[in-house]
Amino acid sequence: MNRQFLLNLRRGFLVTVCFFVLLGIAYPLAVTGIGQAFFSSQANGSLTKNGSTLIGQQWNGPKWFQGRPDADDPMATGGTNLGPRSKTLVKDVKEQIALLKKERITPTPDLVTTSGSGVDADIAPVDAYAQVNAVAKARGLSVAAVRHLVSTQIHPAQFGFLGSPYVDVLQLNEALRTLR
Amino acid sequence: MGFTWTIVAMIVVLAIAWRFLGAYMVSVYEGRTRWLSYIERPIYKIAGIDPDAEQSWQRYGASLIIFSGVMLLVGYMLLRLQGHLPLNPQHLPDVGPALSWNTIVSFVTNTNWQSYSGETTMSYLSQMGTLALQNFLSAAVGIAVAVALIRGFARKNSKTIGNFWVDVIRTTLYILLPIAFIVAIIFIAQGAIQTLAGPAHIHDLLNGVRQTIPRGPVASQETIKQLGTNGGGFFNANGAMPFENPTGLTNFLSMALILCIPVSLTYVFGKMVGHIRQGAAVLAVMVIIFGSWLAIGAVAEHQANPAVAAAGLSHQPTGNMEGKEVRFGDTSSAFYNITSTQTSTGSVDSANDSYTPMGGFAAMTGMMLGEVSPGGVGSGLYTILLFAIITVFIGGLMVGRTPEYLGKKIQAREVKLAAFGVLVMPITVLILTAVAVSVHAGRAGPLNAGPHGFSEILYTFTSVTNNNGSAFAGLSSNTAFYNIIETVGLLLGRFAIMVPVLALAGGLAAKNVVPASLGTFRTDKPMFIGLLIGVIMVVGALTFFPAVSLGPIVEQLSHGKFF
Structure with missing residues (x-):
């Protein structure tokens, strides 16, 4: 039995070492190589010069479309974890509603709740349309032009049914900047 | 659509x-x-x-x-x-x-x-x-x-x-x-x-x-x-x-x-x-349970978030979006989290902790059934086969003959091992939860107040003992207390089930096969499928109903109250 135990111990250790090399090192490096070779933009984080289109950021002032009221700190991802009967959540949502009303934006569910990642880069089309009047006024643009811009920025559900349609706030604001 | x-x-x-x-x-x-x-x-x-x-x-x-x-x-x-x-x-x-x-x-x-x-x-x-x-x-x-x-x-x-x-x-x-x-x-x-x-x-x-x-x-x-x-x-x-x-x-x-x-x-x-029909019967049980829990979860998450409604926004046509990503939406998020909680996976694409009371109920109770629908890789199958052994045993009791499963006589040793394997999880979850709510270090963990705080603790031990890994993540679990006590559930939920399963495997392999006769309880028919679902539900409900009542159920019933 003792001999059997030592034999198994040796096997266990050597199998672990083999797989450490194969699965722990070679496999991720091979995937990294292929990813960097063929999809280098995505593999590196979908970075534009103003940030990653996948990671939300804070937009200051009425001249920009706002994302969801997340903390937008990619070094500390996660939701608020406040439950459905949390007084704190009621208070936070009330404050967010008041803030939106002050900016003359009709509150929508996505614009008063926080996301699961804490860095949601997207809003639903309805959330973007809700901000059109406010943004057009702050920039002195025509409402129709801004509304049209939003409509060109909608990503439909993939293959028509996977996920929900969304607008990427960074892409929308980058397009907004060039609008005259 | x-x-x-x-x-x-x-x-x-x-x-x-x-x-x-x-x-x-x-x-x-x-x-x-x-x-x-x-x-x-x-x-x-x-x-x-x-x-x-x-x-x-x-x-x-x-x-x-x-x-x-x-x-x-x-x-x-x-x-x-x-x-x-x-x-x-x-x-x-x-x-x-x-x-x-x-x-x-x-x-x-x-x-x-x-x-x-x-x-x-x-x-x-x-x-x-x-x-x-x-x-x-x-x-x-x-x-x-x-x-x-x-x-x-x-x-x-x-x-x-x-x-x-x-x-x-x-x-x-x-x-x-x-x-x-x-x-x-x-x-x-x-x-x-x-x-x-x-x-x-x-x-x-x-x-x-x-x-x-x-x-x-x-x-x-x-x-x-x-x-x-x-x-x-x-x-x-x-x-x-x-x-x-x-x-x-x-x-x-x-x-x-x-x-x-x-x-x-x-x-x-x-x-x-x-x-192959024997495998298909087991699959049918998994699909029926999974489909039922998915329906609960998806319907629950398509409802308005009560806290958001109380803050003045009751019109929430896209469901409960607190803790969810816009690109997925309410039902796809619920689908993902139900999939993950019913397979002892535990990855999440939305915050379980912010689910509606019934959405959280679906996530939590999906694990409490023992992770069999369809369960984790391997663990789902061997656990549901333990339940199948209990099922043919109960079927045998009803008609008064020695039960068989797949031509193997199911005798005292098999039933004892299966019962042990089935009961390890609920006993461990309930004892660890009781310990955590009894000591200060445990009660210091939850983020949310009221029944939701209890749910956070109950969810934690249900998750670790079922080797799931998802969380009501408001709980501050990176403390010495939680880090150590969780490993008790982790180890028991894994090895205290695997070892009896292997003992069972050894015993069954050694047996001869008895040919099926007219009196054999057919385990590839709807009768067996229904009975197996019944056994899984009864074991889950009997062991966990009181605990779940203190968490998501009371939370669902406390209309208009916030904590």
Whole structure:
């Protein structure tokens, strides 16, 4: 039995070492190589010069479309974890509603709740349309032009049914900047 | 509409996997698949394994325990020493003792409970060489045990149930590695990251915003975390983080990866015991339970969030969006989290803690049924077979004859082992929860007040003991108390079930086969399917109803009250 135990111990250790090399090192490096070779933009984080289109950021002032009221700190991802009967959540949502009303934006569910990642880069089309009047006024643009811009920025559900349609706030604001 | 098509697409994908991945897996375990033998054979040679030597259940179990022990030790050391090892561009320090212990136990037991935040705790070497490595190996160990139990049913008058080392190595090489590899490339194309370049520093000139964005080898880890029903994320936010799960397609593929092996194993079971219908009956039970819980979860999350309504926004046509990502929406998020909680995976694409009371109920009680619908890789099948043994036993009691399952007489030893395996989980969950709510260190954990705070604690122990790993994540669990006590549930929920399963496998393999007669209770018919569902429900409800009443049920019933 003792001999059997030592034999198994040796096997266990050597199998672990083999797989450490194969699965722990070679496999991720091979995937990294292929990813960097063929999809280098995505593999590196979908970075534009103003940030990653996948990671939300804070937009200051009425001249920009706002994302969801997340903390937008990619070094500390996660939701608020406040439950459905949390007084704190009621208070936070009330404050967010008041803030939106002050900016003359009709509150929508996505614009008063926080996301699961804490860095949601997207809003639903309805959330973007809700901000059109406010943004057009702050920039002195025509409402129709801004509304049209939003409509060109909608990503439909993939293959028509996977996920929900969304607008990427960074892409929308980058397009907004060039609008005259 | 989108949700309906998502379900249809999932059924099609899983039906294909059931038939073809299932058949492929059979050929792997029967030794007919050899296309990677140029990697397989050198491993046997280095480790001194004779691939033709069969093991008794005791030897099989001893190998399993020793292998798991070695992985615990090696993984623990790698985490404790991470600051001194390469591939650490953020210069993260060594992981502390309690957190290292919790993490490595959780990964070796196929749980992947995250007391840590990946982006600020784990170096690339720890993510790749410890966490992702365990995603492969713990999954392979679970599947090996299920295959050993299948052999117990399939063989007669046999002293052996296979070779543990061969099962683990072949599962890893032929099943897990190729699928994880190919799908990882699709994930990258969709936007999941895969780089060793360290964090990106952003200065947004439109807006003056500065951000530090953590990066790493994410896609390669993401696919195996789903395929192996492990669930531990590279980032704290897990599958909600866009770098892990960027699009509706990756969300769908994640669910398909999670479900494909547990579902296909029912084909392997049916094929290897000689009657595919027997596997299909077990699959039917899984599908019915899964579908019911998915309906509860999806309907619940399509409702308004009560707190958001109380704050003045009662019109929420897109459902409860607190803790959810816009690109997924309410029902796809619920689909993902129900999939993950019913498979002992535990990855999340939305915050379970912020689900509506009934949505949280669906996530929590899905685990409390014992993770059998369809359950984790391997563990789902062997656990539901324990319930099947209890079911034929109860059926036998009703008509007063010795029960049989698949031609094997089910006698006192089998029933005792199955009952033990079924009861370990609820007893452990309830005792650990009782301990945690009785001591100050336990009560200090919850973020939310009122019944939801209790739910956070109950959810934690349900999750760790079922080796799930998802959380009501408001609970501050990175404390010495939770890090240590959780490992009790993790270890019992894994090994105190695996060992009786292997004992069962050994005993069954040694038995002769009794030919079916007119009086045999048919286990491939709707009567058996209904009875098995009934047994799973009754065991779950009897053990957990009081505890669940104090959490999600009371929360659902407290209309207009906030805590």
